[in-house]
Each structure stands twice: as structure tokens, then as C-alpha cells.
Amino acid sequence: MKYTKHDLQTMQQRYRAHFVNSLSGYKSANVIGTQDDQGFTNAAIVSSVIHLGADPALIAFINRPHTAPRHTLENIYATGVYTINQVTSEFYENAHHTAARYERDQSEFDMANIAVERSEFPAPYLADAKIKMGIRFCEAKTLEINQTVLVIGEIEEVILAPEVPIADDGKIDISAPGTICISGLDEYHTASSLGRLAYAKPVTFLDK
Amino acid sequence: MKYTKHDLQTMQQRYRAHFVNSLSGYKSANVIGTQDDQGFTNAAIVSSVIHLGADPALIAFINRPHTAPRHTLENIYATGVYTINQVTSEFYENAHHTAARYERDQSEFDMANIAVERSEFPAPYLADAKIKMGIRFCEAKTLEINQTVLVIGEIEEVILAPEVPIADDGKIDISAPGTICISGLDEYHTASSLGRLAYAKPVTFLDK
Numbered sequence: 001m002k003y004t005k006h007d008l009q010t011m012q013q014r015y016r017a018h019f020v021n022s023l024s025g026y027k028s029a030n031v032i033g034t035q036d037d038q039g040f041t042n043a044a045i046v047s048s049v050i051h052l053g054a055d056p057a058l059i060a061f062i063n064r065p066h067t068a069p070r071h072t073l074e075n076i077y078a079t080g081v082y083t084i085n086q087v088t089s090e091f092y093e094n095a096h097h098t099a100a101r102y103e104r105d106q107s108e109f110d111m112a113n114i115a116v117e118r119s120e121f122p123a124p125y126l127a128d129a130k131i132k133m134g135i136r137f138c139e140a141k142t143l144e145i146n147q148t149v150l151v152i153g154e155i156e157e158v159i160l161a162p163e164v165p166i167a168d169d170g171k172i173d174i175s176a177p178g179t180i181c182i183s184g185l186d187e188y189h190t191a192s193s194l195g196r197l198a199y200a201k202p203v204t205f206l207d208k
Numbered sequence: 209m210k211y212t213k214h215d216l217q218t219m220q221q222r223y224r225a226h227f228v229n230s231l232s233g234y235k236s237a238n239v240i241g242t243q244d245d246q247g248f249t250n251a252a253i254v255s256s257v258i259h260l261g262a263d264p265a266l267i268a269f270i271n272r273p274h275t276a277p278r279h280t281l282e283n284i285y286a287t288g289v290y291t292i293n294q295v296t297s298e299f300y301e302n303a304h305h306t307a308a309r310y311e312r313d314q315s316e317f318d319m320a321n322i323a324v325e326r327s328e329f330p331a332p333y334l335a336d337a338k339i340k341m342g343i344r345f346c347e348a349k350t351l352e353i354n355q356t357v358l359v360i361g362e363i364e365e366v367i368l369a370p371e372v373p374i375a376d377d378g379k380i381d382i383s384a385p386g387t388i389c390i391s392g393l394d395e396y397h398t399a400s401s402l403g404r405l406a407y408a409k410p411v412t413f414l415d416k
Binding site for chain 2: 001002003004005007008009011012013014015016017018019020021022023024025026027028029030047048049050051052053054055056057058059062064084086087089092093096097098099100101102106111119131133138139141143145146148150152154155156157158159160162164166167169170171172174175179180181183184185186187188189190191192193194195196197198199200201202203
């Protein structure tokens with residue numbers, strides 16, 4: 001089945017949203033934890049967190065206009081810090097509920113029954129998350145093409161639960177603690193490893 | 209286990225790469241197909257493709273400096289078009305091999321045993337991919353913070369294999385055709401659906 005640009009443009013809006021959101025493949029599932037300058041906490045699930053670099057350790061997410069994480073961005077600007085918490089199959093339904101539009105004085109931690117965990121890092125973690133990071137905001141780039149915002153931060157703290165295995169070479173086994181992924185707007189998936197592959201090197205025709 | 213910024217900075221380089229690349233969660237697995245102005249094809253696996261918007265249908269990826277997709281970016285600049293092809297469990301080993309550094313006159317399609325498919329869209333598709341898109345390059349933003357490049361394009365064509373189910377509301381079932389995801393630098397995963405969740409709406413305390 002082939003779809004043209006015109007087909008995409010003339011789809012009904014919600015149909016197009018589901019369709020196009022499925023095309024990029026699986027997405028990461030993370031909850032961003034923030035608080036405002038009064039200490040009111042906020043949690044928001046995002047499917048757009050991406051690795052940006054290892055040294056310095058940079059991580060980014062896309063904040064779309066008119067989606068739930070509006071308080072998230074305001075809090076990040078106000079405090080300069082946030083947490084990123086990998087969603088597991090144990091609490092994904094609560095994590096999904098953080099997408100609902102609550103008022104500023106209603107914390108999604110409370111409304112979605114998610115417990116707060118604190119470290120010295122000055123932003124709220126999710127107690128149930130097995131892999132979580134404290135992030136220092138670096139910069140936000142508005143993409144003029146559709147007014148989305150690329151939010152870039154540096155990883156300043158990593159907290160791994162005891163059951164998270166780390167390979168001798170540093171690879172973290174994120175499937176062991178039950179990390180899940182997202183497709184489209186609303187489908188959640190567990191993942192099973194096919195294994196790791198060796199660093200890809202060119203072969204010569206003689207090798208083949 | 210807690211890691212500080214100093215711990216991250218003092219990790220051995222490859223250890224840090226594996227470790228930090230695992231922190232963002234699961235990544236999409238796509239191969240980007242391009243050709244230069246002479247028609248020489250190129251294929252490169254990327255784990256950084258993200259949805260950017262549905263209307264217009266925008267998709268982006270991060271091109272890191274000094275990684276395999278160097279010819280990819282040159283070709284995109286030269287021709288203005290490329291394809292994005294979801295990797296399935298059937299050809300992920302070949303897709304992984306496209307990360308090897310070949311010379312410009314050695315097509316990864318040939319070197320990794322990946323068959324080219326053509327449509328009217330002027331960039332090479334992967335014949336084995338079940339979900340694939342023809343993309344018109346829009347813009348590239350260099351992120352000064354670490355010299356990565358955010359490459360933004362508009363989806364102009366979508367080709368779905370007959371076995372790809374589409375729900376009544378437009379959601380594409382990407383697990384049915386075997387789409388996989390990536391963790392870290394080199395681990396591949398199949399995914400199993402936990403189901404779709406309803407659009408999240410605020411509940412009042414009376415509802416709870």
C-alpha cells in the first residue's frame with residue numbers, strides 16, 4: 001500500500017496523528033520529573049527522549065506545542081533541573097496517566113499514584129523507576145518548522161536499582177528491569193533481546 | 209547504585225559510550241537509504257530517528273560526528289531526498305553491518321546483502337523493509353553543544369507491506385511485521401504489545 005504526501009495531508013486529523021506517529025519505529029518511554037520554584041512537583045510521560053552524546057553525557061527530548069508537558073518546560077526553565085525515569089511494565093499505566101492535563105496545583109505524582117523519591121539532586125525522581133537520571137538543563141532550541149522545542153540537558157546523576165545488570169563493557173541491560181517502549185501515541189511494548197552484535201567492520205570481497 | 213557526573217567523566221571511553229547510550233531507553237531501528245548525484249547508493253543504520261510532527265508529517269534523526277552516516281549526510285545535501293526503512297528481525301544483522309565504514313564507491317546495499325527497491329521517489333528503499341518512507345530534506349541544525357546535527361525531513365511517501373495491519377483509527381501495528389528496537393550501541397530487541405491505553409484525561413478526586 002502506497003501513500004502520497006497528498007494522502008497524508010487529507011487524512012482526518014486524529015487518524016493522521018496515529019498513522020504518522022507509528023512511522024518512526026519504537027520510541028523510548030520515560031517520565032520527566034520536575035518541580036516549580038515553590039516545590040510543586042510535576043510528572044509527564046514523553047516518548048521523544050533521545051541519546052545525544054556520551055562525553056559530555058547529553059540527552060534530549062522534543063517538547064511539542066499543546067501537549068501535556070507544558071508545566072514540565074516551565075519548571076525546567078524555572079529550576080534548571082529535571083529527572084528522566086525509564087518506564088517499566090510495572091507502572092506503565094500510571095505513567096500513561098501523567099499525560100492528562102492537570103492544573104499546576106495538582107501534581108501528576110499524586111493524581112497518577114506515583115511515589116516521589118529524593119536524592120541530593122534537586123528534582124523529583126520516580127521511586128518505582130529502576131533506571132533514572134538527574135539532568136541539568138543546557139539549552140532549548142525551538143524548531144521553527146513546526147514550533148516544537150528540542151530540550152537538551154546533561155546527565156549529572158544516574159541511579160540504577162540493584163537488579164539492573166551492567167555488562168563488563170558498560171552496556172546496561174535495560175530489558176532485565178522491565179523497561180518498555182512505545183509505538184504510535186498509545187501502545188506499550190515489552191522487549192526481548194535478540195542479542196548483541198559485534199562492532200561492524202568492513203569486509204573485503206576476499207572475506208565474503 | 210549511584211553515579212555522579214564525575215563518575216561519568218572518568219569512565220573509560222568505550223565503557224562510557226555503552227553505559228550512557230543505554231540510558232535513554234529503547235531506540236528506533238531504521239536504515240537510511242541515499243544516493244549521490246552519480247546514483248551510487250548508500251545505506252546506514254541509525255538509532256536516532258524520531259517523530260517530530262504529524263501535520264506536516266516531519267521526522268528527524270541525529271547525525272553524530274565521526275559515525276558511519278557521513279556519506280548519508282553528504283548524499284542528502286546533494287540530492288535533497290532519502291528513505292527511512294524500519295528494521296525487522298528478518299534482516300537486522302545485515303542492517304547492523306551497514307554501520308561499517310565503507311568507501312564511497314562501495315555501496316552498503318551490496319556489502320551488507322541488502323536489496324534495493326525503487327519507486328517513483330528518487331531515493332533507494334530497502335526491499336525487505338515492511339514499513340518505509342520517502343523523505344524530502346527540510347533542514348539540518350547543528351547543535352553547537354556537541355556538534356551533532358539534527359536532520360529534519362518531511363514524509364512524502366509511505367510504503368506499507370500488505371501484512372502491516374492498520375487499526376480503524378490509523379494506528380499502524382509495527383510489531384506485526386517484526387519491527388525491532390535497539391538498546392545501547394549494539395543490542396537488538398523484538399517487542400511484544402502490552403496493549404493500547406485510552407487517551408489520558410484528568411480524574412477528579414470523586415472519580416478516584
